[in-house]
Amino acid sequence: MNALRLAALLVAFATSASMAHAQSANYGRPAGPTRQVDTKVPQPGAQGKVFPLGSSWVAQSLNGKPFGGIERPSFKLDDQLRATGFSGCNNYSTTAYPLREQGLAVAPFALTKKTCDKAAMATEQSFLMALRTSGKWDIQGRTLIIKSQNGELRFERSL
Numbered sequence: 726m727n728a729l730r731l732a733a734l735l736v737a738f739a740t741s742a743s744m745a746h747a748q749s750a751n752y753g754r755p756a757g758p759t760r761q762v763d764t765k766v767p768q769p770g771a772q773g774k775v776f777p778l779g780s781s782w783v784a785q786s787l788n789g790k791p792f793g794g795i796e797r798p799s800f801k802l803d804d805q806l807r808a809t810g811f812s813g814c815n816n817y818s819t820t821a822y823p824l825r826e827q828g829l830a831v832a833p834f835a836l837t838k839k840t841c842d843k844a845a846m847a848t849e850q851s852f853l854m855a856l857r858t859s860g861k862w863d864i865q866g867r868t869l870i871i872k873s874q875n876g877e878l879r880f881e882r883s884l
Contacts, residue, residue, distance in 0.1 A: 774864060776823035778804045782869050782880035787855055789877075794845070798852045800869075800880055813849035814841035829859045829871060852878070 784798040785791060792798060792813075799810040808821040808831065820832040834853060841849070858873040869880040 774827060776802065776829075776862065777864065777869075778802055778806075778823075781883045783883045784852065785868070785879040785881050787851055787876055787878055792848065792852075794848075798849070799883065800856070812836070812853050814845045815839050815849065817853065823862070827862055829862045831857050831859050833857070851875070 779802075781801045782799060784800070794813075796811060796813075798813050800808060801810055802808045802821050802823075806820055806822055807818065809818045810816070812834075815837040817837075818835045822830045824830060834857065836853075840846075855873045855875045855878050856871065858875050859871045859878075860874065861872045863870045863872075867882045869882070871878040871880070
């Protein structure tokens, strides 16, 4: 009789342990990495160019017309895909996504609200419009080229 009780107890214990293990697999953090690889973003080792995250760029020209003045617009994209910079009058912040086949998608901007002279404001508007409507990017030497519906922005790498 004791052997029968012991066998029943062992079966009950094994059954409850397997059910607890099955339930624990459904709760808590999933096994492995919690972040999925975004297939739209070029991965290291993939064919094609990889956008240089964490680098800073200063604008050279828009549609072949050089930017003048002491402070030229700038662009920096960090490894969290947060783009920041100076737009000619104000500072801006946005999210930018390098896509496959050297595509680039830029979200709406958050801007400071400084007022400048009309020429600086016009330059800023043109720069932001070209950056916001960007479609493709390329790097040639130390030059970053962003092509958009509103023209071509050229940047040189800064320190």
